[in-house]
Amino acid sequence: MRAADPAQVSAPPSRLHEYYELCKPRVVMLIVFTAVVGMFLAVPGLPPWGAFVWGTLGIALQASSAAAINQIIDRNIDARMARTCGRPLVTGSLTMTESIAFATLLGVSGFAMLWCLVNPLTAVLTQFTLIGYAGVYTLYLKRATPQNIVIGGAAGAAPPLLGWVAMTGEVHAHALILFAIIFIWTPPHFWALAIERRDEYAKVDIPMLPVTHGIEFTRTQVLLYTILLTAVTVLPFATAMSGWIYLVGTLLLDAVFLAYAVRMKWWPKPGLPMKTFGYSIVYLMGIFTLLLVDHYVSALIGV
Ligand code: HEM
Ligand SMILES: CC(C)=CCC/C(C)=C/CC/C(C)=C/COP(=O)(O)OP(=O)(O)O
Numbered sequence: 001m002r003a004a005d006p007a008q009v010s011a012p013p014s015r016l017h018e019y020y021e022l023c024k025p026r027v028v029m030l031i032v033f034t035a036v037v038g039m040f041l042a043v044p045g046l047p048p049w050g051a052f053v054w055g056t057l058g059i060a061l062q063a064s065s066a067a068a069i070n071q072i073i074d075r076n077i078d079a080r081m082a083r084t085c086g087r088p089l090v091t092g093s094l095t096m097t098e099s100i101a102f103a104t105l106l107g108v109s110g111f112a113m114l115w116c117l118v119n120p121l122t123a124v125l126t127q128f129t130l131i132g133y134a135g136v137y138t139l140y141l142k143r144a145t146p147q148n149i150v151i152g153g154a155a156g157a158a159p160p161l162l163g164w165v166a167m168t169g170e171v172h173a174h175a176l177i178l179f180a181i182i183f184i185w186t187p188p189h190f191w192a193l194a195i196e197r198r199d200e201y202a203k204v205d206i207p208m209l210p211v212t213h214g215i216e217f218t219r220t221q222v223l224l225y226t227i228l229l230t231a232v233t234v235l236p237f238a239t240a241m242s243g244w245i246y247l248v249g250t251l252l253l254d255a256v257f258l259a260y261a262v263r264m265k266w267w268p269k270p271g272l273p274m275k276t277f278g279y280s281i282v283y284l285m286g287i288f289t290l291l292l293v294d295h296y297v298s299a300l301i302g303v
Contacts, residue, residue: 018088019102022071023064030285031159032060037288038163038178041241041295047167054117055166059159061110062126066155068103069134072096074142081200114166122166129158146209153186154179160288174241177232178291184232185284187225188261191218192276195264219265222276226261230254233287246294253286 013021036056039047071078071089075096078084088094094102107130114123137152145151160178165171191209194201195218198210210218233250236242260276 012093015093018093022068022088022094022099022102023106024067024070025064028060028063028067030281031063031156032056033285034178034182034288035059035159035163035166037292038160038175039167040292041160041174041178042164042167042172044299051118051166054113055122055163058110058114058118058123059126059162059166061106061113062130063159065103065107065110066130066134068099068106069130070138072099072103073134073138077204077206080204081197083197083200118166119169121169122162125158125165126162129155129162132158142206144207146207146212148207149190150187153183153190156186157182174236174239177235177239177241180232180235181229181287182284184225184229185280188222188229188257189277189280189284191222191225192260192264192273192280194218195222195273196277219261219268223261223265226254226257230258236291242291242294243298245297246290249290249294250287253283253290257283 036052039052039055071087074084075087075089078087079090084090089096089099111123111127114126133152133155137148137155141148141152157179160182161171161175164175164178194208194210195215198208198215201208202211209221230251233254234247237244237247237250257279260272260279264272264276
């Protein structure tokens with residue numbers, strides 16, 4: 001048997017992989033999943049396949065473009081934080097010109113796809129979302145106020161609403177509930193991580209809440225937002241948008257999230273904030289999976 005070639009084992013990541021990383025793929029995948037669930041919930045039965053495919057692709061392209069623009073704007077901050085210093089624009093594996101061209105290509109093709117093959121309202125709202133994240137949050141809010149991620153969270157919360165509009169051409173109250181769930185989820189999602197990364201944000205002068213108001217205050221805010229989140233996640237059931245399957249599942253997920261937040265507040269220990277952050281991602285996937293499953297199972301069994 002031939003021994004592994006050391007040159008191959010330590011080969012640098014391909015350029016394709018670097019472009020892929022520029023899109024923050026794992027975040028974008030969850031964002032697109034929430035948009036897809038919005039599409040399924042918007043209609044009885046199955047969504048119209050043309051609008052579904054082009055809508056998903058268009059939203060994914062625009063979200064990826066927004067993530068790439070965020071890395072273009074933030075390259076100097078990213079270079080000085082351990083968590084982000086391996087990003088393609090920091091290591092030099094992609095140049096500014098390449099990154100700008102790539103982000104433009106994704107953004108323009110995503111917009112054109114949504115405008116021409118889905119509907120103009122979806123295209124315009126998705127474009128505002130891109131500007132909200134890449135422009136308003138990254139360029140301004142992130143550097144200006146500890147409420148940066150609360151206000152900026154509106155961009156991350158928009159995708160299920162965009163998915164809904166892609167299917168129906170209009171903004172429905174149920175779509176606003178989906179928006180509200182992600183909007184209220186964002187602070188505990190991010191501040192759990194920021195507690196752990198406080199010193200890095202302080203070093204680069206980014207006024208994240210644990211930097212400006214301290215870790216204890218941030219833990220209190222995480223707990224308060226998690227309580228509020230529990231209330232907001234009951235809204236799909238309260239408005240008859242979802243049924244019992246959703247309610248039981250969501251209350252279990254909420255109970256675990258609350259337990260994390262309570263432990264972080266009164267029984268903090270090293271590693272707990274990162275576990276809470278990790279759970280926040282499982283939680284959001286869980287909530288949107290429950291919404292989807294409930295939508296079809298309730299229709300099938302007629303409850
Ligand atoms: C303003 C809003 C948000 C902020 C400030 C934020 C912040 C962050 C940060 C800093 C990370 C990186 C953690 C790391 O590198 O270890 C992260 C990871 C993540 N976020 Fe968020 N986030 C936001 C909204 C969202 C939204 C809306 C979603 C999805 C619906 C999302 C899904 C994720 C996922 C899946 C990861 C894990 C990525 C990985 O494993 O590489 N985030 N978030
Ligand atoms: C449909 C559409 C256009 C959606 C765009 C929404 C979008 C891409 C949201 C991403 C949220 C996010 C990862 C924020 C963290 O940015 P950060 O700069 O605080 O985190 P970082 O330090 O890891 O870069």
